[in-house]
Amino acid sequence: MNYTFDLGAVTRNFDVLLQGLSLTLQLTIAANIVGLILGFLLALMLVSRFALVRGPATAFVEFFRCTPALIQIVWFFYCVPMLFNVFIGSITMAVLALGLNLAAFNAEAYRAAIQAVPREHEDAGIALGLSPLQRVLYIILPSAIRASVPVLLTNGIGILQQSALVSIVAVPDLMYEAKTLATETYRPIETFTIVALMYFAISLPVSQLVGWLERRRPA
């Protein structure tokens, strides 16, 4: 190998990458807000006694879990405007596509945690005279949400990586800026190495946090 690494092209244009990174982080945060809230509502539907309530939520979750995120994004950007004649800004569209995808996975995390609350907690709640609504609000949900935090965080950093996919529909995120820079400078190896390290540097603390939370979580 006689390739010489030249980071100059990247360091000179680092501000462009930082702009991309800023958008990537904004997309991730916005998608997580959508995913955490919508996912929670979906999970409540998933554990409903009524098939009519469960059905739509199950369909939503399965659609987003069983198709590639890349296709979901392309579909959102090209098919939704044509089929439904709605034109939304590309950033909003990206947030929606990523957020809905995350909501499906988060819904499953919440649902699993809700169903993992021991039946005995419900019994203890009844024995203490709590009403069904009080049992849900004060016993089941608080304990389930706490239990689902590690998975929610894992899904959350997952969406940081997934957000790179929106670069193919010309949303100027970190990946998009990286591709442009690589093409302009003929330095793809240096550019993508640096960009990979940037994604890594942001994700690592979060995944460490997940590990720490799981270790200290009571059995």
Next chain:
Amino acid sequence: MGNTMTVAPAQGDGSALLCVKGLRMGYGPVEVLKGMDIEMKPGERVVLIGPSGSGKSTLLRVMMGLEQIQHGQITFGGDPYITADKGKTKIDIGVRKKIGMVFQHYTLFPHLSVLGNLILAPCKVAGESRSSASERARALLERLGLSHRVDAYPAQLSGGQKQRVAIARALMLDPKLMLFDEVTSALDPELVAEVEQVILQLAAQNMPMMIVTHDMWFAKNIASRVIFAAEGRIIEDGPPEQVLGNPREERTREFLERVFHIKT
């Protein structure tokens, strides 16, 4: 908890505190309780023993309103509170709230501290103020030797401490009858005594109770009356000296020999 030596029945006529009549319950075709009648007087401490599948735990769960019944009625202090009516179980929550229960395990809410567990129901159900409930909780924990664990979370407690806190949580609602469903069965042997000690303390204060246990020493020491049940029916019912010491029924004798290696 009152400090008086007698526990007045809710209706004051000196009759039964709790009355189970013609109780039948099952899951689908499987009948678990095949007609049970029990009358419990104020101040009695009834220990239920019997082989697994005898329905003793189910009986406590029914009395707590945790199961649907097919037939029968349960009265507390003269008020019917669980009634089978055309296949549906009607529960009078107001009456049922006078009964407290402690379960075998998973009893404490893991996201709440010891104090949080104790004051949840008083604050949310009885509408007591946070400060007044906390004050009562601290006093109660002090009496049970748990004042150093007020702010601990369930995961930080030993099994014995968890069960003592669970008992304290039930006592916060000032029950007139306590049900204990195998509360020491999930504990390591060396932790059993501290929990039984708390229940014995309650007994000394004349708290009426119904206890399902496999611990013979405990049964003998706490019971004022022992009921032996098998296959959903009551086989023998009498003072502990009789049922545990000199049973009249052959099935009771067999059970004691087999399970507790007691030759009677």
